[in-house]
Amino acid sequence: xxxxxxFEDVKVGDDMPGWSRTTDFMNxxxxxxxxxxxxxxHMDDAAGRAALNERGAFGMGxxxxxxxxxxxxxxxxxxxxxxxxxxxxxxxNQKDDTLTVTGKITDKRVEDGENRVFLEMNVVxxxxxPTCPGHxxxxxxxx
Amino acid sequence: MTSxxxxxxxxxxxxxxxxxxxxRVSPPVSESDIRKWGIASYWPEKPPRLFWDTDYANGTRWxxxxxPHDFNPFAWPIERPAGRxxxxxxxxxxxxxxxxxxxxxxxxxxxxxxxxxxxxxxxxWNERTTRLGLTLFTETEMEWRNQRGELVKTRxxxxxxx
Numbered sequence: 001x002x003x004x005x006x007f008e009d010v011k012v013g014d015d016m017p018g019w020s021r022t023t024d025f026m027n028x029x030x031x032x033x034x035x036x037x038x039x040x041x042h043m044d045d046a047a048g049r050a051a052l053n054e055r056g057a058f059g060m061g062x063x064x065x066x067x068x069x070x071x072x073x074x075x076x077x078x079x080x081x082x083x084x085x086x087x088x089x090x091x092x093n094q095k096d097d098t099l100t101v102t103g104k105i106t107d108k109r110v111e112d113g114e115n116r117v118f119l120e121m122n123v124v125x126x127x128x129x130p131t132c133p134g135h136x137x138x139x140x141x142x143x
Numbered sequence: 144m145t146s147x148x149x150x151x152x153x154x155x156x157x158x159x160x161x162x163x164x165x166x167r168v169s170p171p172v173s174e175s176d177i178r179k180w181g182i183a184s185y186w187p188e189k190p191p192r193l194f195w196d197t198d199y200a201n202g203t204r205w206x207x208x209x210x211p212h213d214f215n216p217f218a219w220p221i222e223r224p225a226g227r228x229x230x231x232x233x234x235x236x237x238x239x240x241x242x243x244x245x246x247x248x249x250x251x252x253x254x255x256x257x258x259x260x261x262x263x264x265x266x267x268w269n270e271r272t273t274r275l276g277l278t279l280f281t282e283t284e285m286e287w288r289n290q291r292g293e294l295v296k297t298r299x300x301x302x303x304x305x
Contacts, residue, residue: 002202002203021186026186026187027186027187030182030183030184030186031183031184031186033183034176034179034183034184034215034218035183035215035218036215036218036219036220037218051239060242061242061244062213062242063184065213066184066211066213067184069211069212069213070184070185070211073191073211074191078191078193078203078204078205079203079204081249081252082212082249083249084246084247084248084249085212085246085247086244086245086246086247087244087245088243088244088301089241089242089243089244132244134244
């Protein structure tokens with residue numbers, strides 16, 4: 001996917017394609033392994049409940065951040081770049097949640113010599129609940 | 144009880160506000176670590192070829208494999224940061240924490256062989272009473288540069304303690 005989308009081809013209000021994963025310990029443990037992120041609340045149901053999550057262990061916020069980056073990369077392709085991503089963690093990623101990254105273009109402009117496209121983003125669970133509102137800035141090639 | 148604590152701001156925080164510290168130098172970024180990062184973070188789907196296929200990546204603008212933007216070259220240090228794997232439930236005011244979120248601004252990409260230098264500083268904080276009781280929101284700034292001094296990224300992360 002060298003070039004998926006060009007600056008001239010997007011407009012404010014467009015949605016980027018959704019990107020989804022259903023998460024459980026298979027996803028969390030692999031991510032913990034590469035990121036060296038072994039925290040009991042993400043590994044052990046008793047620790048999760050002690051941290052006031054009745055359903056037990058829950059997913060790490062960093063993995064949802066990763067999913068936002070993955071969704072952006074898949075949309076923009078390999079010749080484009082990601083300049084900024086931010087998010088706030090507002091709800092928990094429970095075991096077996098299906099998370100979908102969403103993004104809507106809020107602005108596009110040439111800035112510092114780059115074709116920058118600004119997006120409002122979120123990661124939404126299978127019940128439609130937004131879990132981490134955020135934003136992104138990507139740099140797209142010209143046509 | 145949390146109501147007995149007047150502030151979670153410590154003298155150490157006051158002293159360290161705005162002061163760069165914790166400089167660390169990563170081991171060289173390896174292709175194998177990038178490949179494993181890609182597999183884990185895209186699981187159960189196959190990660191993009193840009194993260195593992197040298198022949199393909201050589202033909203892109205990057206002229207080779209790059210690391211995903213969230214790749215952490217500081218994972219698995221020999222010396223473990225104190226308190227990182229603390230066990231058991233925490234109940235004292237200020238001892239419980241959450242990751243509030245972050246904003247990362249990216250510069251140049253990380254390539255295999257890069258050596259990343261990191262430094263951090265406590266940028267600011269805000270304390271108020273929430274449904275969790277007395278709650279402290281801290282902003283920590285982190286900066287990564289490669290071996291040529293080029294900015295790889297900055298991160299402003301929000302920590303929540305209550």
